[in-house]
Amino acid sequence: MSEAELKHIAEDYKWGFADDVEPELKLKGLSEDVVRAISETKGEPEWLLEFRLKALETYFQKPWPTWGPDLSELRRQMDDFYYYVKPPVEGERRSWDEVPDEIRRTYEKLGIPEAEQKVLAGVGAQYDSEMVYHSIKEELEKKGVIFKSIEDGIKEHEELFRRYFAKVVPPSDNKFAALNSALFSGGSFVYVPPGVEVEVPLQAYFRVNTEGFGQFERTLIIIDQGAKAHYIEGCTAPIYTTEALHTGVIEIVVLEGAESRYTTIQNWPVNMYNLVTQRALVHENAYHMWLDGNLGSKVTMKYPSSVLKGRGARSEILSIAFAGDGQHLDTGGKLIFAAPDTSGSIVSKSISKGEGRSSYRGLIKVPQRAERAKVNVECDALLINEASKTDTYPYMEIASESASVGHEATVSRLADDQIFYLTTRGIPEDEAAALIVRGFIEPVAKELPLEFAVELNRLIELEMEGSVG
Amino acid sequence: MKQTLEIHDLWVNVEGIPILKGVNLTVPRGEVHALMGPNGAGKSTLGKVIAGDPGYEVLRGQILLDGEDIVELEPDERARKGLFLAFQYPVEVPGVTIANFLRLALQARRGEEVALGEFYGKLQRAIETLEWDEAYVTRYLNEGFSGGEKKRNEILQLMVLEPAYAILDETDSGLDIDALKVVAKGVNTMRGPNFGALVITHYQRLLNYIVPDVVHVMMDGRIVKTGGSELALELEERGYDWLKEEVGA
Numbered sequence: 001m002s003e004a005e006l007k008h009i010a011e012d013y014k015w016g017f018a019d020d021v022e023p024e025l026k027l028k029g030l031s032e033d034v035v036r037a038i039s040e041t042k043g044e045p046e047w048l049l050e051f052r053l054k055a056l057e058t059y060f061q062k063p064w065p066t067w068g069p070d071l072s073e074l075r076r077q078m079d080d081f082y083y084y085v086k087p088p089v090e091g092e093r094r095s096w097d098e099v100p101d102e103i104r105r106t107y108e109k110l111g112i113p114e115a116e117q118k119v120l121a122g123v124g125a126q127y128d129s130e131m132v133y134h135s136i137k138e139e140l141e142k143k144g145v146i147f148k149s150i151e152d153g154i155k156e157h158e159e160l161f162r163r164y165f166a167k168v169v170p171p172s173d174n175k176f177a178a179l180n181s182a183l184f185s186g187g188s189f190v191y192v193p194p195g196v197e198v199e200v201p202l203q204a205y206f207r208v209n210t211e212g213f214g215q216f217e218r219t220l221i222i223i224d225q226g227a228k229a230h231y232i233e234g235c236t237a238p239i240y241t242t243e244a245l246h247t248g249v250i251e252i253v254v255l256e257g258a259e260s261r262y263t264t265i266q267n268w269p270v271n272m273y274n275l276v277t278q279r280a281l282v283h284e285n286a287y288h289m290w291l292d293g294n295l296g297s298k299v300t301m302k303y304p305s306s307v308l309k310g311r312g313a314r315s316e317i318l319s320i321a322f323a324g325d326g327q328h329l330d331t332g333g334k335l336i337f338a339a340p341d342t343s344g345s346i347v348s349k350s351i352s353k354g355e356g357r358s359s360y361r362g363l364i365k366v367p368q369r370a371e372r373a374k375v376n377v378e379c380d381a382l383l384i385n386e387a388s389k390t391d392t393y394p395y396m397e398i399a400s401e402s403a404s405v406g407h408e409a410t411v412s413r414l415a416d417d418q419i420f421y422l423t424t425r426g427i428p429e430d431e432a433a434a435l436i437v438r439g440f441i442e443p444v445a446k447e448l449p450l451e452f453a454v455e456l457n458r459l460i461e462l463e464m465e466g467s468v469g
Numbered sequence: 470m471k472q473t474l475e476i477h478d479l480w481v482n483v484e485g486i487p488i489l490k491g492v493n494l495t496v497p498r499g500e501v502h503a504l505m506g507p508n509g510a511g512k513s514t515l516g517k518v519i520a521g522d523p524g525y526e527v528l529r530g531q532i533l534l535d536g537e538d539i540v541e542l543e544p545d546e547r548a549r550k551g552l553f554l555a556f557q558y559p560v561e562v563p564g565v566t567i568a569n570f571l572r573l574a575l576q577a578r579r580g581e582e583v584a585l586g587e588f589y590g591k592l593q594r595a596i597e598t599l600e601w602d603e604a605y606v607t608r609y610l611n612e613g614f615s616g617g618e619k620k621r622n623e624i625l626q627l628m629v630l631e632p633a634y635a636i637l638d639e640t641d642s643g644l645d646i647d648a649l650k651v652v653a654k655g656v657n658t659m660r661g662p663n664f665g666a667l668v669i670t671h672y673q674r675l676l677n678y679i680v681p682d683v684v685h686v687m688m689d690g691r692i693v694k695t696g697g698s699e700l701a702l703e704l705e706e707r708g709y710d711w712l713k714e715e716v717g718a
């Protein structure tokens with residue numbers, strides 16, 4: 001990307017500022033030594049170091065994907081990233097006052113402490129490679145809810161951690177899951193005990209500050225029987241001319257009769273490669289919702305998946321992608337029906353603007369044993385300009401004869417007659433376009449908590465400024 | 470300040486084909502004018518051109534709103550100056566509720582926030598006049614509406630936005646007699662010294678309920694005859710052919 005293009009894009013991206021923070025430790029390049037150094041800094045048990053080293057081998061063995069977005073520039077840069085950057089904060093803090101000023105101010109600009117006060121049950125804040133802040137409301141802690149950094153999860157709840165860790169997404173799942181397994185740092189460990197309902201969301205916020213850096217958060221969430229929780233993640237970074245990498249792995253276990261939601265509002269700058277693996281294991285009569293909002297990044301490859309493991313398990317995958325100039329967002333979802341009487345749906349709404357490209361990629365597997373499974377897939381694409389692109393790759397493997405399967409896909413263009421109709425009422429053209437886009441994603445956006453829906457609307461308005469006419 | 474909507478010698482092409490060929494028309498505030506004429510005469514074209522549809526090419530002429538030429542203005546600017554077009558074919562906008570959209574429109578026209586209380590007050594009064602169900606305002610704009618519901622929704626917007634000038638394009642088509650009466654009641658509540666309207670219709674029927682002060686007849690892109698409300702009755706009785714011969718169109 002040229003300086004001029006970057007400047008143009010940076011004007012619209014108000015989170016593109018960088019802090020003047022000197023890291024305590026920076027590890028460059030992809031090697032066994034770096035993996036050992038990460039593990040040593042964290043004071044990890046031996047089994048985990050071995051796990052990491054084996055995962056690194058798996059990463060090197062696995063080929064680069066031959067499908068999906070172009071990763072060639074990323075590939076060239078793989079030896080030059082910083083793979084671990086430790087901010088100058090010792091351990092995560094439970095009070096914002098203990099977080100260094102410069103870093104705290106960044107989270108304040110992002111509105112995190114304010115949201116925590118008003119609408120959240122707990123917040124985890126990651127800065128480069130480490131969680132610098134993690135806190136949960138006392139009454140939830142008293143009920144036995146655990147909400148900690150992944151590091152503290154390992155240290156303080158090793159047995160519980162080990163029972164589920166890497167069971168939902170093993171390192172061999174894909175090349176980037178292997179990379180994360182070797183390098184992971186930060187992310188959350190969440191456990192909600194049986195029957196406990198966490199009514200307001202827990203939020204994790206991922207901030208990148210260092211240039212040429214790869215962030216590898218790892219999150220493990222266990223919702224025990226009949227419990228309920230909603231986890232939200234958000235992210236931003238400064239804009240640099242060089243590429244950046246974010247490769248997370250999210251594992252969720254939803255036990256019998258439990259209900260969980262995982263919401264992502266991804267707003268990385270357009271130099272970020274965002275390659276994330278998210279999977280939930282949904283047990284008997286349990287429910288899981290993925291709400292995946294992708295607005296930022298240069299390339300995103302992300303297909304939240306649910307494995308419906310127990311009878312009567314249900315899952316919904318709701319996806320919004322907004323690709324502008326210089327962006328290719330390859331998103332969608334996967335549903336694996338592994339038991340009878342399961343049901344699941346994918347609703348994907350993508351918007352492509354300027355020369356942006358959004359792709360829907362979905363996988364539905366209904367083997368014979370998934371009797372009476374119900375599947376519904378709907379993917380709709382909206383193109384704003386002539387040069388905007390969209391494509392769909394809906395894979396379906398249906399073997400169960402008693403399954404009911406629905407699939408619908410539409411592509412539409414921002415219609416002149418809609419714009420004219422709205423403008424004749426006095427609404428300026430940009431706002432009319434934003435209103436149409438908001439209406440387009442409404443079936444998904446209405447599932448967001450109010451504050452996040454408002455934020456999403458604001459982001460869309462910013463995106464739509466000067467985009468038509 | 471002049472209180473009229475004036476069209477002067479308006480010439481309009483669509484894709485190179487002349488549609489309006491020198492239209493002259495003046496609607497003062499305080500009056501309701503009817504615009505009649507056979508299918509294809511150019512009535513809807515005139516309505517859309519006044520509202521600022523970018524799909525039409527204005528070759529010549531003026532559109533004066535209270536004395537100011539608005540030909541170069543965008544549709545939203547014209548609306549904020551007090552113009553309103555009730556569409557012959559209202560457009561569907563999925564996912565956008567009537568209430569949300571109308572409040573945004575009202576705020577855009579006023580250039581300031583409109584309190585929820587005031588907004589819902591206006592909305593409720595309009596709904597009552599139109600004998601409509603309140604549940605409609607939480608539905609998505611025209612999505613899945615019948616022809617009649619769409620027309621009622623246009624008049625709801627008219628009543629909430631309270632423009633200085635309204636153009637109603639075949640608001641009567643597709644309405645049964647009860648709906649027609651209700652829609653007419655809505656328009657009639659708007660009548661007063663600060664409101665002028667141009668009611669485009671094909672039939673006399675609507676004009677029994679919205680009695681016009683003046684009737685214009687358009688043929689082949691021109692206003693060929695102007696008269697009182699009795700002209701509408703005459704057209705109903707005799708059709709348009711005699712007029713064609715009279716004006717040599």
Ligand SMILES: Nc1ncnc2c1ncn2[C@@H]1O[C@H](COP(=O)(O)OP(=O)(O)O)[C@@H](O)[C@H]1O
Nearest residue numbers: 483488506507508509510511512513514515524
């Ligand atoms: N967008 C358009 N493209 C092509 N032709 C058009 C368009 N709009 C109107 N016309 C033509 O202009 C003429 C007048 O149409 P219109 O204004 O809709 O007439 P009316 O409303 O009086 O029935 C018709 O011949 C119609 O086919």
Ligand SMILES: [Mg+2]
Nearest residue numbers: 512513557639
């Ligand atoms: Mg017409």
